Amino acid sequence: MSTRVALKQSAAQDHEWHDRIRRQTAVELRPSLDRMVAECCAYIQESMPELDVDEELAEGLYQSTYDNLERIFDMLAEGQDVGGTTAPPGAIRYAETMVRRGTPLASLLRAYRLGTMWTWTLWRREIITRIDDPDLLMEAVDHSMSFVFDYVDAVSEQVTEEYAKQRETWARSAAALRHETVEQVLAGEPLDLDVVAARLGYDLRADHVAFILTTRAADDAEDVVARLETQGQALAGRLGARRTLLVPDGRTRLWMWCTFDECPSDEVVAEVSADRTLLDGIVVTTGMKGAGREGFTTSHEEALHVKELLRVGGRHQGHLVRYEKVAVASLLASDLPRARRFIAQELGDLAAGDDATRRVRATVTVLLEESGRATVAAKRLGIHQNTVSYRVRQAERLLGHPLSERRYEVETALRLLRAIDA
Template identity: 25%
Template structure:
C-alpha cells in the first residue's frame, strides 16, 4: 500500500475499537460485504465506516426534517451509505486501477429495492451522490488528523481521484440495475397500487377500477399505519415481518382487508372495514400484538370513505414523526401524539419553546428529573395528587412538595400557563435532548 493510503488502516470508531459482536449488531450492510471489507482493510476501518455512515444518515434525516422532507427510512439509506463507503475504502487501500473498480453486489440490490419502494431514479442518484460527498468530507477530516502535513496533499489527491472514479462506477451500477428492475416491475400490481394511492392522496378521483386494483373497498372505514425502524437502523426482512404483523393486526382490529406497500420512508399498511370504523382503541389493541423486533408502528385517525382514508394517511405520517423523534419501539397513535407532532415539525422552535417554558427545570440531575416527572403527571391527571402518588409510589404530600418546588423554580406565573408547561414537559420526556 502506498504511503498516501496508509491512513486508512489507522481509522477507528470515535470511542475505541468494536468487538465482532458490536460490529455485527450495528452494521447495516450485508454480512458478506462486511466480511470482505474486514479481510481487505481490517475491523477498525470497517467499524469506522459503519459509524460514519450512521452519522451521515442521521444528518440527512435532521436536515430533511427542517425542510419537511421525509428522509428517514427502513434502513435503505444507511445501508447504501455504508456499502458505498466500505467499497471506496477497499478500492483505495487495494490500489486497484481506477478502470477496474468493482462495485459490491449490494449496490444493484439497493437499486432494486428503490424500485420496489417507489423511489424515482433521480432521487436514488441524488441520495447516492449526497452520501458520496458526505463520505468524502469525512475522509478529508481523517486525513487532516492522521496524515503528516507534508504528505496530506498526496493523500487528498489519491482519495479524490479514487472517490470520483468510485462515484461514477456506483452511479452506473445503480442506474443500470434500476432500469432493469423497473422494466420487470412496472407490470406488477404493487407498483400500480402505489401509483393509485399517490393519486388518491393528491386528491384525485378514484378510477372506476380502483377497488379491483387495490383489492379493498373505498366507501367503508379506513385505518392507515406505518411500520418503520425505531432507531433508523436496518431491519432485515422488514417487509415480510410487517406483512405477517399486518395480517395479525387485521384480526385484532376486525378489519375486512389489509394491503402492505413498501415505501422509502416506511412500510405502509392500509386496513379497511366493510361498514364501520375501526375500534377507537386501535393503538392499544396493536400493542398486544407481537411486533417485529426494532420496529415501531404509527397509526392515523380512523376515517370513512376516501376523505377518511386521506386523513388517516396524513395522520399516520404525523404520528411517525413523534415515533422517530423518540427512537423507541412502540405503537404511536395520532390521537395521542398529534400535538407533539406539530411541535416537532420545527426542532429548533421546539427547543426554544422548551427552554422558554421550563428554564430552571432543565437543570441536570436526578432531583430535577423527579420534579419534572411528578409535575408532568400532575398536570396530565388534572392536578390529581392521589393518582400521581399511587402511580409513582410516593406520598401525596411528596407530590404536593415537588409541585411547590416546581412553582418556586418557574415563578409566580406557573399556574397561569399549565398547557404550554405540560407540552414542554411532554417534549422533554419524549426527546430528552430536545433542550440541549
C-alpha cells in the same frame, strides 16, 4: 538539498512513488471512516433534502456511502486498481430502496455525483499536504483522480443496471400497482372509485383508520416486507378490523388502512400496545378515523406526522402511538429546535432526565390533566394524596414559580417533552 529536489530524484528513480503516497494517505485516513461517511452524507443531504425525509432513506444513503468509501479506501491502501470492481452490498440495497420508493434514477445518480465531489475534495486536500513540488503534486492528483472516477464509473454503471432490473420487476408486481394507485389517491388525482376498489380490493367510500408500520432488517436476506405484512394482519385482527389494505412502501415500511364496524376502545388499544410480542421490532403509528376518500388521505397524513414526531424524538421500536394522543405535540414539534427551547424555558430543571424528576413530571402532568384534583390524580397514579402534594411542591421548586403561574405553558411543555423524549 531541498525537499523538492530530493523528491524529484526519488521520482526519477522510482516511477511508483505516487502509489506509495496514495497507499500511505489512505492508511492514515482509514480510521476516520465513520466521521467521513457522516460528513459525506450531510453534504449530499444538504443538496438533496428529499433523501433525508425518513429513517429508511437516510439509513440507506448512510450504508451505501459507508460501503463505497470503505471499499475505496481499502483499495487505495492496498494499491489495487479498479478492474473487476463490483458494487458493494449497501449500494445495491440502496438502488432497490430507491425503486420501491419511486425515486427516479436521476436522483440516485446525482447522489453519486455529489458523493464523488465530496470524496475528491477531501482526497485532493490530503494529497496537497503531503507534496510540496507543484509538478509532482499535479501528477499525484491526476493519478488519484483517475482511480476515484474509474471506481465511481464502474459502480454507478452496476447500480444503474440493478435499478433497471429492480424497476422492471417492481413495475410488473401487484404491490407496485397497489402502491401506484394509493399514491394517486393520496395526491388527489381524479379517479373512478369503483376502479380503485377493483385494483385495491378495498373500498375508499368506507370509514378508515390509517397505520404505518416501520422496522429494521436484521440482515440482507430477511424478507422484511413479508414480516411486516404478517404483523400488520395480526395487529388488524387484534383490533377487530373488518377489512384491511396493506401497501409496502420501500424495504422496511408498510402502509395499512383498516375499516371497523366499531373502532377499538381505548382499553383494547392499550392492551395491544402493551403486547411486546405483537409489536416486536416495529413502530406503529396511526391516524384518526376518517370518512371516505378524504378520510383515507387525512388519516394517513396524521400517521405520517406521528412517525416524524417519533423520528425526531428518537422513539424506539415496540410502540403503538395514536395521533389523537400526540396531536398537539406533533404540531408544536414541527420546529424541533424551537420546541426544545420552549421546553427548556418553561420547565427549567423540571425537564431533567433523572428518574426522580421524571416521577415528579408524571405526577404534575396527571394533576393538570385532572384539572388540579389531587384526589383523582392520586387514585389514577396509585399513590397517596400526600405524595401528590409533595411532588407538586418539588415541581414548583424546580420551576421556580407556583404551578398556577403559566399553567397552560407548563402543561404544553410537559406534553411536548413526553412526546419527543419518550
